[in-house]
Amino acid sequence: MEEIEKLRQITQLAGPGYSELKRRDGKKAYFAADGEITDNVIRAHLDGSQPIGINMNVGDDKSHFAVFDLDDHDGKYESGVMRKRLGYIAAALHQMGIPYFAVRSGGGRGYHLWIAFENAARMDTVRGRMRDVLETANRILGQSPWAHEKFVPDDGQGKGMFHDTEQVWKRSGRPDRPDITKIEHHVELLPKGGKRPVVALPLALKSIVLTPTQIDDTGAMQFVEGGEIVLRKAQPQKTGPKGSQRTKAVDLDAALQAFMKARPGGGYKGWSDAGFNIFGAFGEDGPEHWLTYSKETDGFVSEKDVLDKWADIAKAGTCGPEPFWAYARAGGYAGGLPDDVQLGRKGDQAKVILDDVVNSLKLFRDPDGTAYARVGPRRIMRIDSIEFADWLRRTAYASGVTPSQEQINLVVGIARAHAYETVEDVYLRVARKDGIIYVDLCDADDRILVISADGIDLIDGDDESPVVFRRSRQLPIEVATGSLQDIRSMVNMDDDQFVVFMACAVKMFFPDTPSPIVNLIGEYGSAKTSTTRVLRSLIDPVSAMVAPGSDRADDVLIRAWHNYVLTLENMSDLTKLSDTLCGITTGMGFEVRQLFTNGDLFSIWVRRPVIVNGIDPSKYAADLISRMVEIELEKPEKRMLESEFEQQLAESAPRMFMGAVGLVVEVLKVLPKIDPHEFAENVRLAEFGAIGEATARVLGKEPGWFIDMMVEAQDIAQDEAADDSATMQALESFQEPVARRGKFWGTPQELLLELQQSAEMIGLNVSRLPMTAATLSRELNQLKPSLRKRGWEVDKKSRKWRLVPPPEISADEIAAM
Template identity: 30%
Template sequence: MQGEANPAASDRHAGRTEGGSVASVLVALAREHVREFWHTPEAEPKPYATIACCTHHEHWPIGSRSFKQWLRKQYWDSEGKAANSQSMTDAIEMLTGMAIFEGNACSVALRVAEHGGAIFVDLCDDEWRAVRISASGWEVVTHPPVRFIRRRGMERLPCPQRGGHIDEFRCFLNVDTDSDWMLVKAWLVAALSPRGPFPLLQLSGEQGTGKSSACRLLRTLVDPSQSLIRAAPREERDLLIAANNSWVIAFDNLSGMPGWLSDAMCRLATGGGFAARQLYTDDEEVIFSCQRPAVINGIGEAASRPDLVDRCLVITLAPIPESERTTETELWRRFRQAQPRIQGGLLDLLAKALARRDTVQLPHLPRMADFAVWSTAALGEEFLSVYDANRESAVEDVLEGDILAGAVRELVTRNEVWSGTASELHDILSGMVPENMLRRREWPKSANVLSGRLRRLAPALRRVGVQVQWERDSTTSRTRMIRIATSQKSVGNLSSEPSESSGADGIASIERPTSVQVNIGPSEAEARFVEIADGTDDSDDLFVAPQSDHWEEI
């Protein structure tokens, strides 16, 4: 009868529970059936258990729902009755201590990892197989040496097939030019690299250009999930949770990006730590550090800050004529048929990158140098020129939409070299900008805000021939000065914090230009800082920096 105790287990139950608690029996069962208890190597380690299944091993966090369900099942099979909640809690605490204090310290991996000079990609199938990629090729392995973990929502990759080519994927994306297609391939190759930096792929275009479908397809090829794309996070915590549970981050239909999210995406691309106060504590933090590949899409270009744009691959999609449209059902049917061959072609590129990575010699190293070397190894020397052109175009677009950058560029066209205090610069530039622009929140309202904005814009301005330097004058007052010059007038090392001994280099007092009205009209880029339309109703979502008093451990 359903719910009746297992008669075959009654004798075992009488013997094993005599003189021992239910929690002790649970611990004994776990020690009997678990292959290994271990922990991660962080300062605050997380406990794990490796379970031996029929043909493979699975790695589960101790305390997770899956491990608890497995342990309850072991107790029922052995003792013929259910374990109570308190006994389960006690047993989990004891097993956690065993894993942390008696087990080995081992790293865990999510979807992609490196081991012994090879790359391993978790297929997330029921047999827990992975693909091993080396300089000599790739193969599917049953017992990968990497301890992969699975997050809820992760889906399986198909078993790759040999003989395919990555170019078979192009017909599923609305990518017109060969240069844009090369950038897409570079992003895919980087997304399956175990180490960053990872460029942010930004797809933009009007309605009906296939932006969302492209994001879904790209993620399916690397890190399929039950939720392939999602709305932009409302706070930094949401971004951390997404990065903790997925290898690829994909945000859909962004109309803009607030400052805190732009900074967080920079850290996500090139690596950086996130920290917040731990739940129910006053003096402890939750520390989270990671790098993740990411792809976003929107009608406009959501990434508008120069420091993030410099980490982007920016691709604009053209409208799809109605005669060339197809249904999503048909698109995905054809893609699923071709995916194993496309997957194999992508793995071939990874093997090529591993074989050539150490021999690549670039004429110059761009901002994302490791990404440039990796992509050049996979795609050939022509990649660097395509990448440079994309970065230059993206930075120019950002500067054209920035009111302050436009005013600074106009200033140096009238004065090849300008030097003065931040207050003097603020007064002069304010006189050059139309009155309606001064009331916008993007315009710096004070000298110190202007100086901070200039520091952020300085690398982008330098790329277009405008150099900005902070220095001390040679007088006894040692006043901090801002010096702006065209690239023809060298200003030496342009670090954001110049040495205190740098002087005016013989520049005489410069006559300040009179107030000049510059035609710097409103642009689409300006509106992106103010409101972010959610695309679902008539209201607007305002992004606010996180102010939560509590933080749940991720």
């Protein structure tokens, strides 16, 4: 099947129809056959039942192929002599950088040397270029023990000939013209012209592939029998320039030196990528160049390591020849280029280097569709980011070229398209996988801290990591021996509140579960902003630890995308952000406009811890209140200057981080003993409740202390919010008339009208009530827990509300209280 596919690559470049080899009148000849070359035709060719030849003329006298046909003329020449002659033509092609493959002919005694072109060219142009190959072969012959032989100009039929016999074949009859000597026509150059020039398709009968190995001492290419056809295409050129305009010769040594200058191969990946470039330029002939290059790099150990790596490169190598020569040009190489390399147009060099850089990267997308490129062992960048475009510019400039913005945009677009073929999870700062917590330290060594119930470990930058991190504005986390006392000395609160504070800090190490909204409250001067910075520094230090908030949902979402911990400072009102913050802490996807100039949407999924301060939760919806954890701060006896706090925080941060990490390790040991399902009915964030309960037990609290505290705080906040609700106040004034009727049963609109009347009776501003029936229904849903706690029966059925007020308390019942 593989041989069929290899031959299919050849036949796809052939002209229409084909020819069948048949014996007639005692001679073998090719006879035209119409139709397509199907897999069955190729099978018959391969098994020898019906060998075929292809039509080299694709139309307009153009061809994709040139073939040197070496014929032994019925055994007139020894096999070794024929192989040597083949070797000199192959050596010339090798020196000129023209790709080729060689096969033994079907008769078993001749050879065919094939050259394929990317674009079809006129057959006379192809023959002219191949005559240049014979001239190069003659120069090689002139320096070899075979200098007495040469390839001579053709006779107008495109034939290259070996050996001028110097025997007179025809007298000229004129004194001004020499006699014509006899030439042995045993090296033919195909196509020779005509409407349907034919060449035998390889691998039929006795035809086998010849694999080139090395240039021998005489200058000829050596071959071994066996291998597979490797079809690499050359770019056709017109007949070479004449006289002083002749193209510069290819200088491989100078090119390699210039390549090493532009691509010094820093690090294992840079060295490996350079190997692919060398393989693309020289193919199987590249080991010597690869070894020369490797010996100049800092990481060279032994020739064996280099050659072992070359074997891996040769198996996977897909790089073309252009990158090597583009780097060589960038390194100052001024010699000629191989025929299959086109770098003549302005910008070609920069574009080829950019393409090579991108092709060497691992490209992938996350489940949201955001495309990334891995630019280092641990460094990834969003492909659409300015950061990645700037990285491309720096990398190209380091190789000696300066790409244009248009070239950058083109390469970025191609990279983005390729990235969609692979999907990987991408994390910011913290990841949890299979129960193990990973923290990106974001340091220069790209280290990752691993936290488990067994302790901590470090993954160095060159080692494999099971998780992929992206970075935005994160600062490095330094590591030093520390304890919880380092954290305790930086915050002002009582011991119980410190337990809650540390529960929130530990939860930040668990990114895979919903997080609470941490609300730091306290009187003026209680260091709410400073405490926010302390809490955030435990896991996600950034340059702007606390930034002013915004009431625009898109602004908050973009900040959540770039920051692992979202802090909102100086926010007097969260009403407009209530739904957004609930989504951010629980985890959900959002779509925002990517640019104002187009309609593209930027899809993101975030789950982030949120820290606010000084917020009164009573005026917000129950959904937000149930996610909020209040930590009350105390006013310090002596206020610390800002500069003093900055210095102390910087000095304490490494110790505080490791103090928190040590607590996380202990919590991981206790956490399996706590089942969040046991209190999920009473606590909105049950998984946070389990983490908090484990934290409290590690810090010496009795089992159940943290859950009881959460339930009590949640009930108080909901009651305060209900007391502040105009709808609740109207319902309480509405209680007596409803009690006389027994119940209210009606539509939301009917209920709204009656509540408005009750509000007017008690002097309540009607404008504070919901403006529409739909808004009223949503608020009643949020007030249900508080209403039921106060004795109301509240249900909605068939789009109607049923309200039954609590029974009146008798005097005896009051006395019994």
